[in-house]
Amino acid sequence: MTRLVDVPVRFDDRSFDQFAASFAAAADGARILFDAHATEWASPYGLVGLLAAGQAAGRDRERPLLTVPASADVASYWARAGFFREATELFEVHGRVPRVKPAEQSDVLLPVTPVRAAEDVHDVVSRIQQRASAILASEVGLDPRATMGFAMALSEACQNIVEHAGTGGWVAVQSYQWRRRLARRVVVIAVADAGVGFSHSLEPTQAKRFGARWGDGAALEAALIQGVSRFRDPGRGQGLAGIRRYLTRWSGKIAIRSGTARIAIVPPWDDDVPMQEDLPPFPGAQVLLIVPEQESAAS
Numbered sequence: 001m002t003r004l005v006d007v008p009v010r011f012d013d014r015s016f017d018q019f020a021a022s023f024a025a026a027a028d029g030a031r032i033l034f035d036a037h038a039t040e041w042a043s044p045y046g047l048v049g050l051l052a053a054g055q056a057a058g059r060d061r062e063r064p065l066l067t068v069p070a071s072a073d074v075a076s077y078w079a080r081a082g083f084f085r086e087a088t089e090l091f092e093v094h095g096r097v098p099r100v101k102p103a104e105q106s107d108v109l110l111p112v113t114p115v116r117a118a119e120d121v122h123d124v125v126s127r128i129q130q131r132a133s134a135i136l137a138s139e140v141g142l143d144p145r146a147t148m149g150f151a152m153a154l155s156e157a158c159q160n161i162v163e164h165a166g167t168g169g170w171v172a173v174q175s176y177q178w179r180r181r182l183a184r185r186v187v188v189i190a191v192a193d194a195g196v197g198f199s200h201s202l203e204p205t206q207a208k209r210f211g212a213r214w215g216d217g218a219a220l221e222a223a224l225i226q227g228v229s230r231f232r233d234p235g236r237g238q239g240l241a242g243i244r245r246y247l248t249r250w251s252g253k254i255a256i257r258s259g260t261a262r263i264a265i266v267p268p269w270d271d272d273v274p275m276q277e278d279l280p281p282f283p284g285a286q287v288l289l290i291v292p293e294q295e296s297a298a299s
Contacts, residue, residue, distance in 0.1 A: 002065070003028070005053070007036035011046030013255060013288050021280035023053050032057045033065040034091065040074060044172035044190035045288050047083045047112055051170050054090035056194035056283045068095025076100055082111030086170060109135060109173040109187070116168035121158040124171055125151055135175050139185050141294040142250060149246040150187075150291065156243050157191045157287050164202075165195025165284055182269040184293035194284040198223055198258040216259035217277040224256060224263055243289065250291055258285040267292075 003026035008015035026032050034050065034057075042050070057064040066087060069075045078084060079098045087093060110128045115121060133147040142150070154173070161169035171191045178186040198219040206222050207214040222228045227241030240256070244265055247254050255264035255272065262276045269292065 001030045003030045003032050005032055005034050007034055007039045007042075007050060008046075009038055010041045011036075011039055011050070012041075012043035013045045013257075016045070016049055016257065016282075016286070017279055019049070019053070020282040023057075023282065024280045027057070029061055031062045031064065033067070035067050036069050037067045037095075039069045040071060042074070042078065044081070044112075044174045044188055045192070045286065047078065047081060048170040048172055048190050048192035049286055051083070051086055051090060051112065052192040052194040052284055052286065053282075054087065055167070058090055063090070063092050066091035066093050068093060068097060070095075072098070080111070081172065081174075082113065086112050086114060109175055110171065112170050112172045114168055115158045115161045115171055115191075118159070118162055121155055121162060124158055125155045128154065128173060136187060136291070139175060139293065140187055140291060142291070149249075153243045153246050153289055154189055156239055157189055157289060160240065160285065160287065161191065161193045161195070164198065165193040166201075167193060167195040167284075169193025169195070169284070178290075178292065182292055186293065187291045189287075189289040191287040192284065193286075197284055198256075202228065215277075216261035217263070217275060220256055220258055220261055220263040221275075224254070224265070247289065247291065250294070252292060253288070253290040255288045256285060257282065259283075 005022045005026050008018055011019065054064055076098045079100045084097045110124065113124055115124065129151050136142040136147045136150055158171050169192055173189050175185060175187045178184060199216045202219050202222060206228060210218045224240045224244060227239060243254055247265065251267045253265060253267050253270055255262060260277065260279045260281050262279060264272045264274055266272045266274055
């Protein structure tokens with residue numbers, strides 16, 4: 001028997017809970033078919049989230065199926081963004097996968113890239129640093145000094161997979177026009193894995209402190225707001241708290257979903273909710289970072 005999971009028509013952080021609910025309903029041990037036939041657009045967050053779902057669906061059962069978007073333009077973008085290169089290892093792909101050259105000079109700053117070890121994090125940061133720095137300065141109008149913070153944020157978001165997931169994950173970075181309330185260009189970092197999640201990772205050191213409150217929401221609060229880590233070594237980096245400080249300085253946004261909860265630092269230009277609990281369960285952690293075009297550059 002095969003369970004169907006519909007990929008949303010517009011697949012991003014706003015429609016992810018719809019996708020997670022469908023995935024949770026299908027996670028009963030049967031083979032899963034991820035149907036992206038009708039999908040018309042996917043953000044970097046949607047693409048890495050779909051890979052994480054495939055990673056989880058393939059554990060202890062037959063490899064899941066995936067239908068390619070019917071739109072040639074959408075399928076071509078997914079290919080340029082590096083999605084199918086990773087998907088063929090996780091899914092039995094049905095439909096025509098376009099043969100395209102990897103994105104070089106385009107809005108795809110970093111195609112979907114696997115992160116499995118600390119060496120991968122260093123490779124990701126070195127690959128994107130020069131190109132992202134140019135984009136951040138020219139298109140987003142950040143002070144050149146801020147691009148160092150961007151590299152830190154990218155590194156820490158990827159390092160989170162290595163330290164907390166217990167498995168591999170993916171990162172993608174893209175620049176595009178943000179049409180939702182903010183009519184400016186943004187640079188988006190999306191990171192996802194289907195690992196153990198924040199609650200399981202931090203439970204040995206934090207659960208007792210929170211007592212009955214402990215759960216996915218409390219774990220996210222501890223990691224992002226209080227800056228705790230499963231590692232006590234202060235030399236391990238600035239972690240999520242460092243990302244939060246950087247994004248706050250540049251009116252950016254961070255949102256993290258893990259298990260059944262989602263936490264966000266919401267800038268004035270967005271209408272997101274700071275904390276959501278009792279969401280449809282989804283394995284691992286999914287991180288979204290957005291750096292907007294600065295107002296002086298937009299004017």
